[in-house]
Amino acid sequence: MRTSLKKSITLSDVAKTAGVTSMTVSRVVNQNGYVSEETREKVLRVVKELNYRRNGLARGLKRQRTDTVGLVLGDIANPYSAELARSIRDVTTERGYNLFICISEHSGKEDVAAFESLTDHQVDGIIVATRSNRMGDEYLHEMIERGVPVVCVGRDFHDENADTVTADALNGGFQATQHLIDLGHKKIAFIGATLSSGQNLKRFQGYLQALKANNLKIDERLMTGNTEANDDAPGYSTEKLGYEAMKRLLALPNRPTAVFARNDFTAIGAINAIKESGLKIPSDISIVGFDDIPMAMHTYPALTTVRQPTRRQGTLAAEFLLRRVESKAPVELEEKVLECELIVRDSTAQLKR
Amino acid sequence: MRTSLKKSITLSDVAKTAGVTSMTVSRVVNQNGYVSEETREKVLRVVKELNYRRNGLARGLKRQRTDTVGLVLGDIANPYSAELARSIRDVTTERGYNLFICISEHSGKEDVAAFESLTDHQVDGIIVATRSNRMGDEYLHEMIERGVPVVCVGRDFHDENADTVTADALNGGFQATQHLIDLGHKKIAFIGATLSSGQNLKRFQGYLQALKANNLKIDERLMTGNTEANDDAPGYSTEKLGYEAMKRLLALPNRPTAVFARNDFTAIGAINAIKESGLKIPSDISIVGFDDIPMAMHTYPALTTVRQPTRRQGTLAAEFLLRRVESKAPVELEEKVLECELIVRDSTAQLKR
DNA sequence: CTGTTAGCGCTTTCAA
DNA sequence: TTGAAAGCGCTAACAG
DSSP states (O other): OOSOSSOOOOHHHHHHHHTSOHHHHHHHHHTOSOOOHHHHHHHHHHHHHHTOOOOHHHHHHHHTOOSEEEEEESOTTSHHHHHHHHHHHHHHHHTTOEEEEEEOOSOHHHHHHHHHHHHHTTOSEEEEESOOOHHHHHHHHHHHHHTOOEEEESSOOOBTTEEEEEEOHHHHHHHHHHHHHHTTOOOEEEEEEOSSOHHHHHHHHHHHHHHHHTTOOOOGGGEEEOOGGGTTOOGGGHHHHHHHHHHHHHTSTTOOSEEEESSHHHHHHHHHHHHHHTOOTTTTOEEEEEEOOGGGGGSSSOOEEEEOOHHHHHHHHHHHHHHHHHOSSOOOOOEEEEOOEEEOOSSOOOOOO | OOSOSSOOOOHHHHHHHHTSOHHHHHHHHHTOSOOOHHHHHHHHHHHHHHTOOOOHHHHHHHHTOOSEEEEEESOTTSHHHHHHHHHHHHHHHHTTOEEEEEEOOSOHHHHHHHHHHHHHTTOSEEEEESOOOHHHHHHHHHHHHHTOOEEEESSOOOBTTEEEEEEOHHHHHHHHHHHHHHTTOOOEEEEEEOSSOHHHHHHHHHHHHHHHHTTOOOOGGGEEEOOGGGTTOOGGGHHHHHHHHHHHHHTSTTOOSEEEESSHHHHHHHHHHHHHTTOOTTTTOEEEEEEOOGGGGGSSSOOEEEEOOHHHHHHHHHHHHHHHHHOSSOOOOOEEEEOOEEEOOSSOOOOOO
């Protein structure tokens, strides 16, 4: 039950064989303070010879800082998460911080476990990109109370001392629906309504608002929701949901001429169902997705969708976090809502009359 | 530049207000050693009251163990990585370890940075799932030499003291190609040959071996490689590569009747190119992918592909790592090669004559 | 330019 | 059942 079979080399080991004190070695290794060129070289030689590596635990304990931030991801299989993680890492790396990612995919209990393992290791701050849930949120408030810098991304959460970055899903849903309406569509279906996630819910609400704003009839038969089992499913698995929901919509006596799917995976599933039925996209049915995953531009036909500014969310979140980490004084709250952008490709067209 | 604005509560803070020593609090908090029910309750009350959290740095420093393992991921956007991370986490969680994930997507330099940040924090061991490269591999050997437990997954690497887990990509490529040959195909293309990754190269070699084993002509025009720019591109972006390569193949005077794509994303790109050309899958062209990403079963038609036992790779890797972590004695080397499995769906069919 | 001192917060070990 | 002492490996602060 040991980290390694051989005991590790410490500063004072190096100091001893170099004939100096550990303080001098520390100065050489961390490149701060004055050390004569002569001793520096001698120390460096011993460091290499003994293959010395500093112990970050001791260092962090002393410095009360680890130069490390944590990211808790709710759905690692989602391209959104990958892009988010990448963009966050770009900022943290540039600013000299390490990034440790934890997964929490199923429950508030896992959220708490991730938060705890991160705070346990004394990370300097945490970015949270999980689905909101009671247990996780409660623990978040506690952590913040304790003074841990926290930023939430793409997630419902409110605390006076935690910044948030989200995309305007409501307006995104509105834009997508309005686009279909502008093309002359009146029977517009929505696939994948869900109550479990505020962000997903808002896409649906945007759809409803657009219908209302245009005085279109709201037909509940055209709105398919998730089964409970699917409500917290990972992104890609909603593809099956899209496929099945589309099958049902196509079987309707008065089928929709356009579909707005809650995310691109769902849209891709729907596309497959439509193709299978022999109908053509976009001439027979138009379809819009949400997220603009990398694959969206490569589907056939290329998917019209709503793009979230994912990279911007990530970099902003990281900047907000580091601002908190590096500030001694209380920091003003940031609650940034970024605009979504409609990306029109080939899956939507004017309604045939 | 401080972790938090408020100084944190320590064991001895709790001890003081509870009227005991820190040792007693430690025993209560870690649930080991004997403490009377009375003191336990008193301590617990103070712990809650003061909102005490233990400091993992101090704990780890003293215990010479952090109960944490690291995972370095080469392509976080790849479903393979997500599945791998999940399965590893299942094992580590169950065995009482935390999992910290680091991303290294571009270079050996990033590999080294990830390894360093992890060892710096004294993780008990590291699972490596990046692309192999000189600089990264060199540093890996050094780490192993220093006594850090290491396991490599899906990656070329050899060291007497590091276990490896890989899928038999060579045989997988062979199976895919043989399947097409069994269906009567003779003009079989390969999309996405690459030299930069040993694992991808093996898929291609399996293809070549199957052709040879069946005395089929090896036609270089049917073998499309990566451009240099694409050679280390993330998985999903190879979709474009598949699309473009397929376009070129379809323009050939004597076009192939079957295609084996280096991965499912590439296959999906090829499928789109084929559909766009008006040809039907599988009646006009058969296509096989590799990886069995979640989307493979949802493409239209559903993709025949080679499944890697990803989950098994992850759990085995985690088990091998923890075995090393928890063993005081030298551990016997494990180099596990797992079989791939051909998953026949609807994208392949008997050659029309 | 280099060294000394002290202590970060915890747990191991031994003593009571 | 509880406590005291010591020290994990490092660096801030100060002294020389």
